[in-house]
Amino acid sequence: MLDRVFREQRGQILAALIGFLGDFDLAEEAAQEAFAVAAERWPKEGVPSAPAVWIITTAKRRAIDRIRRDQTLAVKTRLLELPPEGVEDEMDETTFQDERLELIFTCCHPALATDAQVALTLRTLGGLTTPEIARAFLVPEPTMAQRLVRAKKKIKAAGIPFRVPPDHLLPDRLNAVLAVVYLIFNEGYSGRNDLAAEAIRLGRALAELMPDEPEVHALLAMMLLHDSRRGARFDADGELVLLADQDRSRWNATLIAEGKARLDRALALRGRGPYVLQAAIAALHADDEPDWSEIAALYGELARLTDSPVVELSRAVAVAEAEGPEHGLALVDALDLDDYRYLHSTRAELLHRLGRTADARDAYRRALTLVHDGAERRLLERKLAEL
Numbered sequence: 558m559l560d561r562v563f564r565e566q567r568g569q570i571l572a573a574l575i576g577f578l579g580d581f582d583l584a585e586e587a588a589q590e591a592f593a594v595a596a597e598r599w600p601k602e603g604v605p606s607a608p609a610v611w612i613i614t615t616a617k618r619r620a621i622d623r624i625r626r627d628q629t630l631a632v633k634t635r636l637l638e639l640p641p642e643g644v645e646d647e648m649d650e651t652t653f654q655d656e657r658l659e660l661i662f663t664c665c666h667p668a669l670a671t672d673a674q675v676a677l678t679l680r681t682l683g684g685l686t687t688p689e690i691a692r693a694f695l696v697p698e699p700t701m702a703q704r705l706v707r708a709k710k711k712i713k714a715a716g717i718p719f720r721v722p723p724d725h726l727l728p729d730r731l732n733a734v735l736a737v738v739y740l741i742f743n744e745g746y747s748g749r750n751d752l753a754a755e756a757i758r759l760g761r762a763l764a765e766l767m768p769d770e771p772e773v774h775a776l777l778a779m780m781l782l783h784d785s786r787r788g789a790r791f792d793a794d795g796e797l798v799l800l801a802d803q804d805r806s807r808w809n810a811t812l813i814a815e816g817k818a819r820l821d822r823a824l825a826l827r828g829r830g831p832y833v834l835q836a837a838i839a840a841l842h843a844d845d846e847p848d849w850s851e852i853a854a855l856y857g858e859l860a861r862l863t864d865s866p867v868v869e870l871s872r873a874v875a876v877a878e879a880e881g882p883e884h885g886l887a888l889v890d891a892l893d894l895d896d897y898r899y900l901h902s903t904r905a906e907l908l909h910r911l912g913r914t915a916d917a918r919d920a921y922r923r924a925l926t927l928v929h930d931g932a933e934r935r936l937l938e939r940k941l942a943e944l
Contacts, residue, residue, distance in 0.1 A: 558608065559595055559596055559604075562595075562612065563592060568681070570609055570616070571585065571660070571682065574620070575663075575681065576656050583620055585681075595611070661759070662730055663712065663720070664677045664681065664682075664712075665733035665737065669708050671733050672704065673704050676704055677705055679740055679741060685752075687702050693743070695896065734763065735832065739756075741756040741759070742756035746787075750787070760773070771824070771828025771830065772823070772832045774822045775820060776836070778817070778822075778823060778839070779816070781815050782813060782843055785808050785809040785813045785816065785843070788808070796936065797932040797933060800842065816836070816840065820837060823836065831859055831862050838852055849878040853876045870889065870894065870900055877907055883911060886911065889907065898928050899924075901921070901927070902921065902940075918944050921944070922941065924937055
């Protein structure tokens with residue numbers, strides 16, 4: 558039970574504690590102590606009826622004890638206002654939603670660099686480790702650790718408030734907020750179901766907060782369309798199944814319908830941004846016979862908007878499907894992504910289709926040196942063994 562609370566509600570708990578304490582590091586330390594107390598007491602006393610609220614209340618008391626011992630923080634007298642013992646179950650857990658949005662908008666303050674905004678939110682709300690975030694940004698772990706430290710210090714020094722900003726300031730932070738939700742979903746889609754569900758929940762909350770923003774609806778559409786395939790992404794043995802090999806009868810038709818409806822809403826709002834394009838691509842993949850030429854064209858437009866070599870790699874895959882593997886391989890070989898595992902696994906597949914078996918083996922071996930996920934590693938090993 559405790560493991561599930563930590564995995565599924567850590568972000569909620571930290572958001573509540575950061576809002577209460579106003580200090581990222583103190584909130585993280587207090588949460589860790591509260592989970593340690595729960596690990597000791599719950600097996601003996603039983604699991605409380607509202608486990609997350611119990612953790613928050615215990616963490617607050619631990620933090621207050623620390624503040625009382627540190628007289629330099631004694632001015633924070635508001636921290637002494639705690640509910641009495643025994644009322645934890647009466648606390649309203651629905652407040653988590655606003656607190657998590659407040660945490661995102663606090664982390665995404667324009668005073669911070671965009672990459673720091675995204676990284677800090679992934680660390681606190683998403684619960685990602687520093688190595689996981691470093692891999693998402695394709696930077697060394699020490700570099701990412703320094704960014705996180707600097708971001709926390711800047712929030713504290715600048716007195717950045719913990720709140721959703723006024724309506725007229727929301728658009729200034731929207732790009733970073735959307736990037737945060739997108740990356741949380743991406744990390745969750747790799748196997749952390751709790752993170753994917755959290756990203757979708759945040760997407761819905763953002764759509765309610767900013768109903769006239771097409772990119773908000775488009776991001777939610779894209780997440781729903783991708784998540785509709787979750788049940789088919791792994792076989793009965795827990796092995797990863799590629800999109801082309803998935804059993805479409807296991808796709809969630811309800812999520813597909815909702816995702817397409819959200820995309821229609823984004824298009825009705827005259828959206829033409831990167832998330833609209835990605836949602837449109839995901840919708841085409843949901844068709845029984847995907848139009849690869851149209852998918853390649855959409856990726857081309859997305860590449861022009863983002864100037865991203867990763868998007869160019871996806872375009873190369875679509876071009877290979879539409880025009881043949883030799884055309885896709887030419888695009889792949891022009892990309893500067895030597896440390897990106899998907900470049901090498903894509904190249905290996907295209908080389909295999911072209912009958913260049915020895916080169917395909919080398920490409921699979923290179924991809925294996927870069928992979929971190931166990932399911933992906935086993936998939937690449939099976940592909941290599943087939944050659």
